[in-house]
Amino acid sequence: MVVLGLVIGFPLLGFLVLLAFGKRMGDPGAGWFGTIAVASSFVAAIATWIVLLTKHGSNRTQVLHLFRWFQAGGLRVDVSFRADPLSIVMILFVTGVSAVIHLYSIGYMKRDARFHQFFIYLNLFVFSMLVLVTANNLPLTFLGWEGVGACSYWLISFWFERPTAASAGKKAFIINRIGDMGFLLGTFLVFFNLHSVSYSKVLPEAHQLSSGTAEAIALLFFLAAAGKSAQLPLFTWLLDAMEGPTPVSALIHAATMVTAGVYLMARLSPILALAHAASMTIAIIGVITAFVAAMAATSQTDIKKIVAFSTVSQLGYMMLGIGTGAYIAAIFLMVTHAFYKALIFLSSGSVIHSLDSEQSIRRMGALAKLMPITAWTMIIAWLSIAGVPPFSGFFSKGSVLEDAFGRNELLWVVGVVTALLTAYYMGRLVFVVFYGNARWQEVTHGHDPHESPRIMTIPLIVLAVAAATAGLLNLPYSGLRFLHNWLAPVFGSALVTYHLSSSEKILLPATDAVVALLGIFLAWRLWRRHSERKALEPAVLFKGWYIDTFYDRTFARGGTALAKFSDRVVDPTIVDGAVGGIAWLFRWVGGLGKRVQSGLVRSYLLIMVAGIVVLLAYVLLSAAR
Amino acid sequence: MTIPGSWYLVVAALLFGLGTFGVLTRRNVIVMFMSVELMLNAVNLTFVTYARMLNDVGGQIAVFFVLVVAAAEVVVGLGIIVAIFRHRATVTVDDISSLKG
Amino acid sequence: MTLLDWLIALPALGALVVPMMALPPENQRLIRYFGIAISLVELGIAIGMAVAFKLHTSSYQFVTKVHWIGAFGIDWYLGADGISLVLVLLTAVLFTIAMFAMKGVKDYRAYVGWMLLLEAACMGSFTALDLFLFFVFFELTLVPSYFLISDFGLGASGRAAIKFFVYTFAGSAFLLVGIVSLVFIHDHQTGHLTFSLPALMHTRLPKDTAILLFLAFAAAFAVKTPIFPFHTWSPDTYRSAPIPAVVILAGVMAKLGAYGLIRFNLELFPATSRELAWLMMTLGVAGILYGAIVAAGERDLGRMVAYSSLSHMGFIVLGIFAFSAEALSGSTLQMVNHGIYTAAIFLLLGMIYERRGTLDMKKLGGLQKKAPMFAAVFILVVMGMIGLPGLNGFVGEFLILIGTFITHRWWAVVAVLGVVLGAIYLLWAYQRVFHGELKDDRGFRDLAPREALLLLPLVALIVFLGVYPMPLLARINPTTSAIVHHVATAPALGSSTVSSIVTGGTK
């Protein structure tokens, strides 16, 4: 499995070389180098996939063992990587999407003062993400998990001169850390019960866990996943994360990193399969997140905020899939989402780029004629995410909703309503930005915005093709369920299959399609000629249900007050004060003794003689006994 | 028959007492210093006496070292006295109280 | 003479020679070179020891035993097991770096002399197997550090030095009483007066005596470590000590406390350690949380790092008293890690102070724009402190937490909060100092080559130990397993033996 090593090695090599020589390579040399590193990784990934294709059965799980990372007591942690059908799917789309976005970034980041640094971080991110998906044990997964978190921190606060960007990066890292507590505790609980942290041992033996333990482990890891994949109640960081450069939003905060939580849950499916209550909780939280975020997305005015809420909402769908046991549907949605959401971001980035970093949709409009490629790719992405057949979203979201229906009709109802909202808010975005009247004169000072350079439009076209056709991966007809057939052995008995009647099998996709078209129609009616409708943009939704405000008021301010109080009052006066009190006592006693110290040698001698007398007397008396 | 050791010890004790009294009552630092030498001699006498009583050379060795140390002590002590005198023009102990706490 | 003897003798001799080097002012740097040379040889010896160290055994190696004060059973008794070895390595590395970091000192003779004496004392403390010898070395560390703080420190260092001295000395008083009592109890039981650690491990103690002795030992180590609530000397001291000295104070001497807990509290009083583990672990967890909270409210970078040290040392104490091989190995490894990243962060703070004359976060800001290299190294060190996997802070922390979780689940659950809090205050501080716009017009010089070279070994270690800590763990693991086994199998404290021992004591 040397080729798997190459997959991970190329981005690492790219990172190290850029770290050493990136500044000398400059703009755009560093960008090209980073892109080539990731593209090579993609090629190696394809090679790995071909190797796996030639194997059968359990041989499709290959482990690349490098060296022992650390060891103590009964705990042994290796640096070893795992190529199996699940991780190869992840590897392929991560490296593929990354390569495309790297290419796009060369154009987008052009003339930035820290051009080469951007690619250093980006390559490090790809490396961490690959470690995350290929790691063969929990701590190594955690390494990737934290590594992508750190890269996300650096990239969000890439323009650190802006206080908002700096704060956003920090916030993302800290909220992810809250989730990480869950990851750590989950790992501990796994080790405590199964005496190993390696997937090769944990996953086959998961059935030994008692159901209570399994529930706890599942919930703890879900806490981690909720942090990384921006689920309720930890999703607020993803909105602020939009402070980062747009390619970062596309790569990290839409296509890859945020889906790591979903991947983790899929990876741990054997444990999840034992935890029914936890699964239901995950499904409910997922669908509520999807709904809440979609509602919020309808009222945003910042183009990236709309897309960010949309991402949260889509991640909610994936969690719904995980919770209902439809792991393959969730992975399928993850892959297609990576394509169309990356595309939406990159298209938005293209718009933002041409409007001199303007992000408010109020100051856009009528851009379709000026930026045809951007507009058309965005429309393809919109149709995909809305679930219009035959675009990819129709199949992937449809399969998640089908399984949700099989599990519980209520989940399905909320999911379908959310689908309606999705089609609506994305429609709103497209109409307001690309049609209607032009409102960007202020921003561009008269001259017309123009289409982005080719280096940015080529990635858009590539992703548009992928977004339109990714449905082919897993068509709902028995012979064409490629992804399902590929992944099913990995999940085995953990995979839940719901048997739907033949009428349901026709009615459910039909409903999806109708709902998607309904949402598009609504958006067309309401936003074709308007850029602002107060009644449809209530403050509560605009502010994201005030959740972030609530956190800020309670935890952030309360915590700061507590910290300052501890620093200014508790430590100097109470803790140190107690010691100071003892010191004062000694000084008082010393003051008594000071009077004896007259400084006259003869007084001292007299005292000394008295001491000799007493000492001798004691010796004599004790000896006489 | 020789004189019993306890007699020497009594003499040593008396000499020690005289020395102590001198240190405690005289004001002239140099005389105080001499009184200290008396006390040392008293102790030396005790050592030698015990050495004889126990038939052990250790006592005499100790005296030997005490003599050396005393010599060194006198040298340094007198050096200090000279220094103090140059600084303060007095050798009366009660005038010197820089040890006051 | 074994390597260990040289390890102590060499800097001690150096400390004797340095005061005699009466060189003209323009040749003062020669003294510095002398100090550097000695510390480099020390590093060589330490590395030689690490290479010659036999793996897979928990016994003491490089043992020397010479009668010293025979009448009291005091020996010159040295030996190193895995825990000692890694701490000796840490000491050698950090002293070398501290020697290199010396710059612009008024009086090199005093400075280098004290540093060498401190090195000898630290090395001695980590390898002494005779309680008296240990105490001598342990106390000997105080004198040089006092003078280093008071004579070469920044700001109101005299006061800080006194505070430091009095605190630690008060703790040591308990230690001395504890050692002497233990030795006499042992003497009464066996008729064998000795200060040797392996012999004293077999002392039978009644319950209340054992608890008192345990607390007496723990008091000294708790101050030195520091453990909450005995930490209040550390912010003042770390803030006002000169940078090379604070590298040693925080990097090496803080480990003396934790090392003492392992070497003496666990080995001499295994059953009592089990009995009082709840107390020590609670103090550790309290330190983790409290240190983090106070650090978050702190405006001064130096004091913030001092409080973060309290938090990190809390993890180490937690791991020591969790009594699992994982946690104890983790604690030992974390001692090394903490030494390395603390040294690095204090060197960086020193460079900020040198450029701006302040460590007040309110007066700093936007430095990353002017000094990207500086910021990159700083964030790397900060990430190491936060415990980012792949950097050195993680492995130790992870082992501590997983080991604690196995034996004392709920303490681990609370302690995990420290992982979040650590990220909060460190990143907040980083943001305030490095992000945003520059606060004043004065520029901020990026790392000079000399500074970069100074930091390079530490940064390399931070990365290397994060990726491949096995060279250390392979040496630590046998020892920690043996100690955990020793603690686990020690007979429980019974109150029935009180009368027999008391009567034995007054024979």
Added chain:
Amino acid sequence: MIVASVISVPQLIVFIVSVVIIAIGGVGLLTARYPVHAALFLVMTLFGVAILFIEEGAEFLAAVQVVVYAGAVVVLFLFVIMLLGVDREEIASFAGDTVRVGLAGVGVVLILAELFVVATGAWATGAHSVAGKLSSGSNIGVLARSVFTTYLLPFELTAALLVIAVVGAVILSRRMGVETTTLDSSPIESGRREVEQ
């Protein structure tokens, strides 16, 4: 006398005479008005003690006592007294300070009382011959053997000690002169005046 029947008369006479010398010297030292007189009384006492040493068979120590103490130490005292010109009558040595003198007296008496108990009790019960028997040869030979074998290290150290003392004394008397010339000149002037008087 009962005692006389047990103890040889010449020894007794020597003992009594030397005790008398010691007593006169000691009391004289205490009461001398001029330091020079005190020094002379000290010499007397030292000689008395030296005689007692010979009585007890410590001939070498007696010689050293005379050479070092009477020869060197007391001469040093005299030098200093002369050098500083402090050979003046002490003002109210005892008078005006009766409380202190009384306390000193009580203290000394108590010590004496305790020492008498020690001296007359059967206290000579230490471990025998740790360093070697005294009677195993000539006094000087025994001492020499012991000093150059068992006590070699302390012996070397005393050599170092003496060197240090000499250096210390030189520095003490020199440095003070340097300081006073640079800093505050009034004390040294008054000091010189005293010397000149």
